[in-house]
Amino acid sequence: MEKQVLKVKILNNNKQILANYGQNLLDLLRKEGYNIASYCGGTGQCGKCYVEVDGEKELSCSYKICKDISVKVFEEENIVAFSDIELADKYSGGELNLAIDIGTTVISIAVLEKGQTKPVELISVNNPQIKYGIDVISRISYAVKGGQKRLEDALISTLNDKICDISKKYGNAKISLVAVAANTVMLHCLFKEDIAPLGTFPYTPKFLNFRKESGKKLGFECVDEVVALPGINSFVGADVLSGLSILPKPSKGKYNMLIDLGTNAELVIFGNDTYLSTSSSAGPCFEGGHISCGMTATKGAIYSFSQKGSIVDCKVIESDSIESGNIKNGVLPKGLCGTGVIDVIASLYDRGIIDKTGALKDGQNSYTLMRGIHLTQQDIRTYQLAKAAIRAGINILIEEMLITEKNIETVFLSGGISSKISIDSAVKSTLIPASFYGKTQSIPNSSMLGLLNYLLTEKYLDSKEKIYYLDLASHPRFQQYFIHHINFA
DSSP states (O other): OOEEEEEEEEEEEEEEEEETTTTTHHHHHHTTTTTOOOOTTSSSOOSSSSSEEEETTEEGGGEEEOOOOEEEEOOOOOOOOOOOOOOSSSOOOOEEEEEEESSSSSSEEEEEEESSSSEEEEEEEEEEGGGGGHHHHHHHHHIIIIIHHHHHHHHHHHHHHHHHHHHHHSSSSSSSEEEEEEEEHHHHTTTTOGGGGGGGGTTOOOOOOOEEEHHHHOOTTTTTEEOOOSSSSSTBOHHHHHHHSOOOOOOOOOEEEEEEEESSEEEEEOSSSEEEEEEEEEEEGGGGGTTBBBBOOOOOOEEEEEEEETTTEEEEEOOOOOTTTTSOOOOOOOOOOOOHHHHHHHHHTTTTSSSSSSBBBGGGGEEEEETHHHHHEHHHHHHHHHHHHHHHHHHHOOOOOOHHHEEEEEEEETTTTGGOOOOHHHHHTTTSGGGGGEEOOOOOTHHHHHHHHHHHHOOOOGGGGGGOOOSSTTTTTHHHHHHHTTOOO
């Protein structure tokens, strides 16, 4: 018996598409090119892939098409990327090199004219793989289920289109070299290496070394050559190594620390000649994931929040223009991105609305911040688990270096949220130790700065043999420190 063919009308553009009886709605919409967010990889847990079917709100990942339907789609908006990298005054007409940092949520591109020291333009675009899962774990899971080629195609086609657009914009300029840094999973997708082993013990990568390939072999029409900086470990990638290459060394007898915040937070402590690294699974709350009113850093997201008495100071992302990264007030807030979550938690704890255990006062299950936006008890627990994992990593790295917090000279916060993170809130919400207050600074994109340095000097961190990796999961005191830091006290 032939499958029954049904009609799906997309109300956004009055388009009609055909579906088989029982077909998954999310799969159909993705096949048709709609950019539907699904941070959990389509398991029905994140609640971000909702659509309206015949006027009713439905999760598209859980909806089976069994009749003719009308659908209103809500596509993922551009995620704003922030940077304080200084730009060149003009483009002189020469060949171009590109620095590309492939983040899990945002891809950042710097356009550098050969012979110049500053890029002429910074461009950001959503990582198209986000529709298959917000973090690398969900994408590995998706790949294992047969989706790796889709992950590869989505990434490479997006990069190719953007690179070709750049070439055309600058008068069909030749792009000689593209230098790339990314986490290990993203680099495996770029070079079409099997990422399944990264999802099971002993998490063995196919490669960590410096790689060089022709652009056309990778699928880039306008690029002569692509190079990727080396990684450190399966869970501490080339993006971290790239960032380390531009960080200053500490004074004699002192140590610096890099904390790269994300779903998989990478931490590195280093002196003048030794680096000790680790990774801590923080979960997606710093990307707005697994938070009831959480969202990525898109239009309408609260990125800064404070309250004194009844006066609320709330800053919202207004522009959906990635390339400008323009921030203004005046747009009605829709939810909380990562920095907003940290600010709200800090504010509630500081005002006694949540106690040292994280419990909301008077046994409440939810606290309303403003109309339509709230923080639930489960949201607070999600944050507590994330920050406890990071604090345990900080404790263990310091302990393994046989030093104390007093020996830390400078702490560098990196990652997508770092440019707008409040150090005050990070301390009050116990994301970082109180002793780090006053010596912590933000570097919005250390990986990009390292890539630009490579394009100018052909050098990256040359002491790779002295970068050691410590596995937190197997460390005998991880659980002890993790439990200790769940509370806010």
